[in-house]
Amino acid sequence: MADLGTVKTQFVTFCETPNELLLKSGEKLGPITVAYETYGQLNADKSNAILIFHSLTSDAHAAGFHEGDKKPGWWDPMIGPGKAFDTDKYFVICANVLGGCKGSTGPASTNPKTGQPYGLGFPVVTIEDMCVPQKMLIDHLGIKKLMNIAGGSMGGLLAQKWAIMYPESTESCILIATNTRHTAQQIALHEVARQAIMSDPDWENGVYYNRTIPARGMAVARMIGHITYMSEKSMDEKFGRKLMRKEKVGYDFSTDFEVESYLKYRGESFVQRFDANSYLYLSKALDYFDLTEETGDLIEAFKPAKCAFLVVSFSSDWLYPPYQSQQMVKALKANDLDVSAILIESSYGHDAFLIEVDNQSKVVSHFLQRFEKKSNAVRS
Amino acid sequence: MADLGTVKTQFVTFCETPNELLLKSGEKLGPITVAYETYGQLNADKSNAILIFHSLTSDAHAAGFHEGDKKPGWWDPMIGPGKAFDTDKYFVICANVLGGCKGSTGPASTNPKTGQPYGLGFPVVTIEDMCVPQKMLIDHLGIKKLMNIAGGSMGGLLAQKWAIMYPESTESCILIATNTRHTAQQIALHEVARQAIMSDPDWENGVYYNRTIPARGMAVARMIGHITYMSEKSMDEKFGRKLMRKEKVGYDFSTDFEVESYLKYRGESFVQRFDANSYLYLSKALDYFDLTEETGDLIEAFKPAKCAFLVVSFSSDWLYPPYQSQQMVKALKANDLDVSAILIESSYGHDAFLIEVDNQSKVVSHFLQRFEKKSNAVRS
Numbered sequence: 001m002a003d004l005g006t007v008k009t010q011f012v013t014f015c016e017t018p019n020e021l022l023l024k025s026g027e028k029l030g031p032i033t034v035a036y037e038t039y040g041q042l043n044a045d046k047s048n049a050i051l052i053f054h055s056l057t058s059d060a061h062a063a064g065f066h067e068g069d070k071k072p073g074w075w076d077p078m079i080g081p082g083k084a085f086d087t088d089k090y091f092v093i094c095a096n097v098l099g100g101c102k103g104s105t106g107p108a109s110t111n112p113k114t115g116q117p118y119g120l121g122f123p124v125v126t127i128e129d130m131c132v133p134q135k136m137l138i139d140h141l142g143i144k145k146l147m148n149i150a151g152g153s154m155g156g157l158l159a160q161k162w163a164i165m166y167p168e169s170t171e172s173c174i175l176i177a178t179n180t181r182h183t184a185q186q187i188a189l190h191e192v193a194r195q196a197i198m199s200d201p202d203w204e205n206g207v208y209y210n211r212t213i214p215a216r217g218m219a220v221a222r223m224i225g226h227i228t229y230m231s232e233k234s235m236d237e238k239f240g241r242k243l244m245r246k247e248k249v250g251y252d253f254s255t256d257f258e259v260e261s262y263l264k265y266r267g268e269s270f271v272q273r274f275d276a277n278s279y280l281y282l283s284k285a286l287d288y289f290d291l292t293e294e295t296g297d298l299i300e301a302f303k304p305a306k307c308a309f310l311v312v313s314f315s316s317d318w319l320y321p322p323y324q325s326q327q328m329v330k331a332l333k334a335n336d337l338d339v340s341a342i343l344i345e346s347s348y349g350h351d352a353f354l355i356e357v358d359n360q361s362k363v364v365s366h367f368l369q370r371f372e373k374k375s376n377a378v379r380s
Numbered sequence: 381m382a383d384l385g386t387v388k389t390q391f392v393t394f395c396e397t398p399n400e401l402l403l404k405s406g407e408k409l410g411p412i413t414v415a416y417e418t419y420g421q422l423n424a425d426k427s428n429a430i431l432i433f434h435s436l437t438s439d440a441h442a443a444g445f446h447e448g449d450k451k452p453g454w455w456d457p458m459i460g461p462g463k464a465f466d467t468d469k470y471f472v473i474c475a476n477v478l479g480g481c482k483g484s485t486g487p488a489s490t491n492p493k494t495g496q497p498y499g500l501g502f503p504v505v506t507i508e509d510m511c512v513p514q515k516m517l518i519d520h521l522g523i524k525k526l527m528n529i530a531g532g533s534m535g536g537l538l539a540q541k542w543a544i545m546y547p548e549s550t551e552s553c554i555l556i557a558t559n560t561r562h563t564a565q566q567i568a569l570h571e572v573a574r575q576a577i578m579s580d581p582d583w584e585n586g587v588y589y590n591r592t593i594p595a596r597g598m599a600v601a602r603m604i605g606h607i608t609y610m611s612e613k614s615m616d617e618k619f620g621r622k623l624m625r626k627e628k629v630g631y632d633f634s635t636d637f638e639v640e641s642y643l644k645y646r647g648e649s650f651v652q653r654f655d656a657n658s659y660l661y662l663s664k665a666l667d668y669f670d671l672t673e674e675t676g677d678l679i680e681a682f683k684p685a686k687c688a689f690l691v692v693s694f695s696s697d698w699l700y701p702p703y704q705s706q707q708m709v710k711a712l713k714a715n716d717l718d719v720s721a722i723l724i725e726s727s728y729g730h731d732a733f734l735i736e737v738d739n740q741s742k743v744v745s746h747f748l749q750r751f752e753k754k755s756n757a758v759r760s
Contacts, residue, residue, distance in 0.1 A: 024631075025631035026631075027631075120633070123631070124631040124632060124633075181621065182621070183612065183615070183616050183620075183621075184612075184615035184616045184618070184619040184620055184621070184637070184639040185607065185610075185612045185615045185616065187621070187637050187639050187640065188603075188606075188607050188615060188639050188640070188643055189607060191603070191637075191639070191640040191643060191644075192600060192603045192604055192607065192643065194633070195596075195599065195600050195603060195644070195647070196576055196600045198633070199580070199596035199597065199599070199600060200579070201581055216575075216579035217579065219575065219579070220572060220575050220576045220579060220600065223568075223571070223572045223575060224572055224604065226568075227565065227568050227569060227572065230565075232563065232564075232565045232698075232701070235563070235564035235565045235568060236563050236564045236565065238564070239564040240563075240564055241561065241562070241563075241564070241567070241670060249668055251404075251405035251406075251407075251503070251504040251668075252504060253500070253504075253574070253578070253660060253664065256667070256668075257564070257567050257571075257667070259564040259567050259568050259571070260567065260568070260571040263568055263571060263572065264571075264575070267575070280633060284633065287636070287637070288629055288631075288636075290621060318612075318698070321612070
């Protein structure tokens with residue numbers, strides 16, 4: 001399979017005064033810049049577009065390489081020529097979410113009213129709010145109906161909400177390792193991460209831009225995240241009780257075990273690439289997510305949806321356990337929707353949606369083929 | 381069932397110069413004070429004694445009430461007249477571990493060489509090291525052979541090690557919700573907690589006594605702990621998505637969900653009752669624990685053991701999952717030891733060993749009766 005080669009992030013701005021976006025909280029926000037990337041070519045009747053939603057700490061850079069980078073985008077094994085989201089056939093779009101820190105408007109952006117970064121002056125945004133500017137992007141690109149929307153983890157929350165908010169806007173929807181409402185344990189894990197960040201004296205109530213970043217709190221938050229992304233089994237297979245110093249424990253508080261070193265490394269590298277306030281805002285949006293919030297019932301919540309669904313879960317995912325996907329499938333089916341579901345056996349935990357490329361690719365490409373309009377494909 | 385009423389912690393000191401204890405790390409430590417409590421009466425031939433080992437953040441105060449306290453000791457539903465560890469029949473002992481902060485020598489104790497608290501000058505102690513002063517206590521009480529030793533979680537690690545180190549010293553051993561070696565996930569969860577404490581600027585490399593304690597780091601560490609002590613199901617049953625403000629989310633970073641409030645409360649109250657350095661030392665001792673360290677093999681590791689075993693695990697315990705108890709049982713049986721095992725169905729997660737009193741009591745009292753010497757019972 002070929003690579004996408006070099007790709008570039010693009011930007012578009014909506015909601016400029018006086019057309020600010022009315023958020024779910026009642027607050028208004030504008031202007032809103034959306035950072036996005038596209039891969040492949042939009043066909044003549046614009047019927048081959050796929051919108052991919054990213055997870056909590058990902059971004060618009062889903063595939064290909066940025067100039068000079070050695071690592072490709074976060075879902076590169078799934079997106080490209082001949083891959084599951086086949087850019088020889090489809091036009092794939094991925095945008096950074098509202099509230100993020102990778103080019104779209106978020107707490108690190110400049111507040112036009114103060115000339116300073118928003119910080120905690122940024123309004124709390126919900127998954128629903130995040131969908132709106134992405135819909136504006138799709139309209140801006142002149143796409144009336146997407147062939148597919150897809151997302152894993154947080155991305156799956158956006159995809160569900162989108163399918164309900166804009167039922168006429170997509171043929172199909174792929175939901176991977178996700179759920180319909182955050183449970184107490186999911187909220188609890190996020191709250192500990194938030195407390196770790198907000199306890200760091202360098203956080204300074206969110207006013208740390210151009211000063212010292214709350215690196216220690218962020219590192220701890222990321223370490224917690226990483227434990228939840230792996231399974232007990234995958235951690236044990238990868239690290240077990242392997243030691244940093246040959247066969248010898250130090251009897252001190254330096255790093256003895258490889259798993260400690262790995263977590264520290266992941267924690268420290270995350271600090272450099274992600275904004276602490278964005279972590280607070282996005283994790284909060286996830287915790288607020290409850291599809292049954294207004295209807296009180298999941299079947300009722302999915303009622304407006306019209307597209308076909310593919311629901312993928314992974315056996316060892318304990319952050320978004322398969323039973324939660326099953327509840328989703330049941331509610332979709334109760335609405336007489338076209339639903340395919342698959343539980344993929346994997347020991348990789350929640351991270352499986354980024355790692356289990358082979359099995360996922362088969363299922364995804366098979367599903368997508370159903371919605372292709374052959375006559376209009378860029379290449380046949 | 382009657383209560384034990386008011387109980388008192390007692391103290392005894394061993395290893396005074398020049399008889400310092402040689403630790404596994406090669407360092408020496410002394411004097412060592414052991415804080416302990418006893419419940420019931422030792423019979424004439426001293427054959428009715430049971431030694432109970434506590435978990436990570438517990439202490440010698442296992443049952444009864446301290447003068448003026450409204451809450452009893454940590455395992456009070458299991459220890460007392462007519463209870464599982466029946467103090468009408470048995471003499472029950474519980475001692476605070478070496479490295480702890482509830483009366484036994486630990487990092488908050490005064491270093492006789494400096495006149496200051498040890499802090500990080502305290503040597504790293506292992507589970508094996510913790511057993512030694514408790515054996516001195518048993519010798520000091522004139523008990524040649526215990527009727528039983530028992531422990532849940534960290535207490536189970538001490539009990540296993542004891543059964544191997546002092547095979548002639550006990551008739552039986554009860555291991556609850558525990559395992560034979562800390563896995564990568566268990567190490568990882570502890571390491572995040574340690575990083576949270578050590579990242580708190582008030583920790584000051586362990587020199588915070590009589591200054592500001594590292595309360596924020598400790599609270600985060602405890603919150604992580606609490607999530608691991610509960611199961612996903614018990615969290616959802618207890619809290620679900622229940623809100624603090626009636627039916628309304630705040631769209632801000634204050635406490636929205638009850639589960640957030642609960643964790644904050646548990647975190648903050650913990651700070652007042654536990655020493656941060658002790659948390660570092662004890663969690664490190666748990667992580668160093670590997671019964672196969674010297675033998676490379678679990679069956680071989682249990683070879684010196686001679687007593688009868690009861691192994692109890694709980695279905696929803698994901699911190700010390702039942703499969704780990706099963707490995708233990710298999711290795712014990714391979715040594716032709718007298719082993720009983722039970723998996724108790726429970727939704728309470730790891731905390732089940734403190735909560736599932738009825739089922740546990742039946743199993744424990746039934747097992748203990750086998751080792752009673754009727755003729756010598758205090759009361760018949």
